[in-house]
Amino acid sequence: MNLFCLLIVAGWSVNSNAGLISANLTVSATDWDLLGGAGGGPSVDPVVLDFSIFFDNSADITNATSGLVINNPNLASSSFLYGYDALFDRLSIATESAVPSGCGWSSPGLCTIIEGISTATPSASSFGVSDTTGSYTARDISVDRVQAPSPVPVPATIALLGLGLASLGWSRRKKA
DSSP states (O other): HHHHHHHHHHHHHHHHTEEEEEEEEEEEEEEEEEESSSSSOOOOSSEEEEEEEEETTTEEEEEEEEEEEOOOOOSSOSSOEEEEEEEEEEEEEEEEETTEEEOOOOSSSSEEEOOOOOOSSOOEEEEEETTEEEEEEEEEEEEEEEOOOOOOOOHHHHHHHHHHHHHHHHHHHHHH
């Protein structure tokens, strides 16, 4: 009997979402180097990529779109793909190809690699962008995790309201 209870408690403590990643991030890049050149920068500076992503981090992912929502890119592009490297916890987002080991892009487009996407403090290891003026890599990249508002716990709120009404009724009944 005790073993059975232990198994039930152990089963309840297992996290059923252990491999799911959900993140809202803003990646901002500035201070550019022209690839194959000396300097300059893209026509938009800083380049900002604000996105939400939801995926299972238990295996590598290549050129996926499901679960990725780009909220407001300030660089013109038609579509985005992502790749994930499960071994290194590395996320790649790009306009042309996104594989676990990195990404590629053509003009106009971008590629960013985010390390530690499963952690509380992810960081970008690279950000590349191409537009009509050339192809560039950023020297200054910041990643901000945007916290989504917590959902209102409707069942708990209703239960508290019910408990309050029941207490009120009980106290009136006691007075009478």
